[in-house]
Amino acid sequence: MSRLNPHEEPLLREARIPDEVRGYLRAVIDHSKLRGTTRHDVLHELVAHFEDGLEAGRSADELLREFGDGRLVGALIRRSRGESLWGPRRMTKLWRGMALSATELYRDLRISSRGLRRKPGYAVVAILTLAIGIGANTAVFSVIDGVLLHPLPYPNAHELVLPVLTNPAEDVWDGPVGYADYLRWRDQRDVFQKVGVWIDWNLNVTGDDRPERIKGAVVSHRYFEVFGVRPILGRFFAPEEHERGGGKVAILSAALWRRRYGGDPNVLGATVVLDEEPYEIVGVVPPEAQWPRKAEIWIPLTYGAQTPDWVLERDALGFATIARLQPGVGNSQATLVVDQIARRAASERPDTRAGTGARVIPIRSRVVGANTPRTLWLLLGSVGFVLLIACANVANLALERSLGKRKEISIRAAIGAGRHRSVRPLVFEGLLVAMAGGFLGVVVAFWGTGILTTIAPAALVEIHEPRVNVRILMFGLAVSLGTGLMFTLTPAYLAAKLDIRQALTDGSARAGFGPAGRRVRNTMSVLQLALSAVLVLGASLTAKSTMRLLATDPGFQEEDVLSMKIFVPHYAPGSPEDRKIGQKYRDFTERIKSLPGVVSAATVSGLPLSPDGLFDNVPVWADGGADQFDAANHHANWNIVGRDFFSTMGIPLQRGRTFNETEIPTGPGVAIINESFARELFPNQDPIGSRIRSHDRITESPLEVIGVVGDVSYTDLTDSGRNVVYVSQSQTYWRAMAMVVRFDGDPRGRASEVREAIWAVDPSAPITEVRMMTDLTAESLAAPRLVTALVNTFAALALTLAAIGVYGVISVSVRQRYHELGVRKALGAGGGDIGRLLLGQGTKLAILGIGIGLPVGLALSRLLSGLLFDVRATDPVVLFGVPLLLAACAILAAAIPARRAARIDPVEALRGE
């Protein structure tokens, strides 16, 4: 057995010690089980010890007696030397430990899953609660990911900005710019790499059997360089194509190229007829440079190197600019520069540009829309609250469950299982439930994302089709793990604090975790109520806002009215054909009117409830004694309408008259203004017979006001008091008009007759957006309706969960106080007293929850202000209604266990102890 290593034997042999000592030392070192140098070192030292002793004149026997049993000495030495951390024995031990904990883990998991299977009620409720919470969160997050977090198609999109003109005094923050502004900004190399300018220009594409109206843009030289991409096919515009009278060339979007030309590479050099004029196709643009959004065709701006004086002189607005910032330049820095330049220009031309500044808008906020992010974050916030409340509920469930297992845990702890070991099955149980909930939640998320994207109106979800992707799955996983930890650690923590002795002697499974447990449960219940209060407050505000919107009178009667947009071909301005455009629209109208069932029909340039068509705010002033133009004072939009527009739309005439056949192109100009504008421009006067002026080209001579009509909502239902000047289509004309037709019944299915009637007059006129006016109003309401529905669903969910929470707290309290309540009853307390006692507890929770939640909700509701229409966060109905509703729910939830408690049989309660 003794196997000394090769160095040991010589060491022992050369030592001047008797053989008995030699034998003894062999035994010691052997029993020490040491290895290597340590072993040698110890042996050497022990040899030295005996040599020293013998030298000092002691006998070997004496020395050996002092040492005692060699095996013991060996063992002691082994223990004192310890083992290095990574010694082989240590590693074996570690491996064995790990294998052991793996089997333990498996055993604990089995215990947990068996426990869950034995009481499926808890598992089912908890898993479903979590699945709904996690699923709803993940679905909303998917939409946010698709809309807000997903990168735009443009390379380095964060560098792309839109410089715009502002006029704070007139509340203009996103105004069109002038060509001169573009020229000034273009040279700011410090802030901009490239600047491009464009005009939105919609065109009729003809030349084959399918006339089509497409969105296009007229763009400056090197416009596409802003995006830093190459054409898919062909080239961008050459400098000479931007010269006046330069080439009639066009660039197509990839989508148009595929749609109309089947992606044919030989399309270069082909001719496309745009507004009756032939253009040569020179290139195809990839989606990475498709700007303005949804534009499908681009033609060159033909101002050439020498910008025509009239463009600069008039300082005409109507252009838009896009720029790429220099790397490292921020939006605020760019805003500073463009604003400074715009202000300098304004000081040079106070007559037309007083108060004009500028700023840059990140391209993302234009694409996503100003309110969309807020709406989405609102949704994520609400749904996050629901999840928190759900977690609190599941935590309460888990707590109650561990309450039932208290004795079991105590016994395990008492027989020395260690606190970790005893609560581990509980924690595993929670994690199992969380993972199951998470898995089911992801299923709910896929399903919910689909629903959200199909029902969400385009206004809300525009750019990228939201999809559940890896990022979102990670999000769901993180949420479910987080929630699992949150609701298992709380009860586990409490269980670990158990007083074992008390639990065993007390014995009753009814006893809770003592004051700590009660405190946690009450706190969670109050938290739930507070969170629901916040949510219910937000939901009531959005609901009220939507109700207001629903009740909003758009200013016209939308029933039985069909609308569509028509574009007659483009003719050279002033040409005989051009002058006939007005007549053409009148012909359309007459033709449609002759259809059976048509009550009336009229053309209009700016259709209510559709964003385009009104001409931007222009200064309009009363033609008083002094012909003073005061730009800052009054602004209005032009709307060119046919004779019967007001009767067709059902817009009420309030004063004067509407247009009639007396209006002729050569006669004196007349106008009808809306109510709000009449009040603004002619306060306390009768506007009829007054004259108004503007510098816009639509009317250079003063117009006589002949009538006042009611306000109409234009861009959407919230936009009602907009100033509008209606001018007769007989006196001025516009190329792109809408047609409104009133029928004597449901216009459904009548669109084709109307279309035929128009094509009978002009077969080349594209007709688009054939809609019923009722659809337009419904669409305008779709986004707020959806948001309201979602937020209210979340709030209802939250309230229900919170009510379940209160119910749980009170029923646990009844179980804990079972004995006490029995004693009370035995001492003469009535059922009513007991019920009131418990109801009081519920009320206290409600008051605390509302007391915390309401101020928080009010503070948060400020974030909602941009989304609310005609509702203030401090709306009295909401402010009183929400606490009442919450209190009612909480007390109702408390009433159920309270009633049960009131019927406690004192005899049984006392015997039960």
Added chain:
Amino acid sequence: MRVERELMRGAGPVAVLTLLEQREMYGYELAEALARRTDGVLDMGQPTLYPLLYNLERKKLIRATWREADSGRKRKYYGLTKKGTAWLRAQQKQWESLMDAMANLGLTGGSAKT
């Protein structure tokens, strides 16, 4: 008289370190010194001494070096580390206050030093 094991467990290391603080010593020398200078009270016997030394070494309170003695044989000398010195200071304070406390209780027959 030999000290009980429980007491020895606390006193042993302090005694060893106190001796080593005065000068470096090797195993046998240390065992002798302990026995002689404490009148055998702290004679812990070699089965405990060496494990104790190894233990202290592992805790880095002492360090060991092999040196050749005058006799030409090699011996392993033990000395205090900085950590050991600090530890010993702290221990000494505790022992002193323990002694004083015992003296005040009259346990040590008024032999308490001031």
